[in-house]
Amino acid sequence: MTFRYFFVLRLGNHQILHYYIEMNGLLRTNPMLRSILISTFFFACHAFGASIIVVQPISVCNDAGGDCSNSAGQYFEAETDKIWNQADIDISFLPLTEFHNSSFQSINSNTDFVSLVNTPGHGQHATSTVLNMWFLKEIDSGTVSGLGFLGANGVAIADSIFTFADGAGRRDTIAHEIGHNLNLDHTNESNLRLMAPGSLRLKPTNTLNIFPDGVGVSQLTAAEIATAQSSPLVVPVPEPASYAALALIGCLLVVVRRRFQGVAISM
Numbered sequence: 001m002t003f004r005y006f007f008v009l010r011l012g013n014h015q016i017l018h019y020y021i022e023m024n025g026l027l028r029t030n031p032m033l034r035s036i037l038i039s040t041f042f043f044a045c046h047a048f049g050a051s052i053i054v055v056q057p058i059s060v061c062n063d064a065g066g067d068c069s070n071s072a073g074q075y076f077e078a079e080t081d082k083i084w085n086q087a088d089i090d091i092s093f094l095p096l097t098e099f100h101n102s103s104f105q106s107i108n109s110n111t112d113f114v115s116l117v118n119t120p121g122h123g124q125h126a127t128s129t130v131l132n133m134w135f136l137k138e139i140d141s142g143t144v145s146g147l148g149f150l151g152a153n154g155v156a157i158a159d160s161i162f163t164f165a166d167g168a169g170r171r172d173t174i175a176h177e178i179g180h181n182l183n184l185d186h187t188n189e190s191n192l193r194l195m196a197p198g199s200l201r202l203k204p205t206n207t208l209n210i211f212p213d214g215v216g217v218s219q220l221t222a223a224e225i226a227t228a229q230s231s232p233l234v235v236p237v238p239e240p241a242s243y244a245a246l247a248l249i250g251c252l253l254v255v256v257r258r259r260f261q262g263v264a265i266s267m
């Protein structure tokens with residue numbers, strides 16, 4: 001008997017995985033094919049619980065609306081997404097908005113930062129679960145790349161992350177500050193950890209050295225992933241009902257196979 005099924009999963013904002021699996025009698029006798037099938041369905045079950053952080057980027061400009069920070073709207077999105085993919089969290093950036101106020105183009109104290117984030121009318125998104133991220137010229141006279149509230153909404157990013165290392169950029173700062181908003185504090189345990197302070201941690205130069213690849217920088221621990229996933233800023237992916245239904249069918253098939261075969265599958 002030959003039967004086929006096909007399903008499409010939406011795993012991330014830009015990633016669509018197409019799984020096409022053809023099954024026949026080989027499956028019963030071929031352990032490799034069987035494990036491929038099981039892991040495919042594992043991803044289906046996993047994707048069923050995928051979640052997202054929506055970010056409102058806000059470019060701070062002068063009073064006249066000129067001299068805007070990060071007007072090109074760069075977010076090192078490939079690196080940011082790969083880092084947070086460790087926690088099955090997709091980072092999705094809304095269109096850039098502007099906030100015109102010369103006095104906030106550079107900030108020099110925590111008081112300035114609190115005022116920038118907590119004063120209404122500074123470009124914040126109307127939805128409280130959307131993470132507000134301001135891009136500005138300078139923080140603490142150029143000594144700080146980014147600031148983020150611990151366990152609360154609000155990030156500031158300095159333009160220096162784009163000019164760092166002759167323009168290579170500090171590609172993990174946005175991901176790191178998001179981590180603070182998700183209630184992750186600093187750790188000094190390893191320079192490979194995302195939440196090591198900027199003075200300690202190794203910075204990715206591209207996606208190829210971000211965990212689990214290359215030297216494995218920007219790592220999140222299981223405990224950090226659990227903490228991050230419990231943040232109110234992390235919301236379920238609004239998956240089209242048909243995809244969700246197909247993923248559910250995949251999950252049920254795994255259960256049926258487990259019962260039928262009586263084998264233990266580590267999930």
Ligand SMILES: [Zn+2]
Nearest residue numbers: 176186197198
């Ligand atoms: Zn930090």
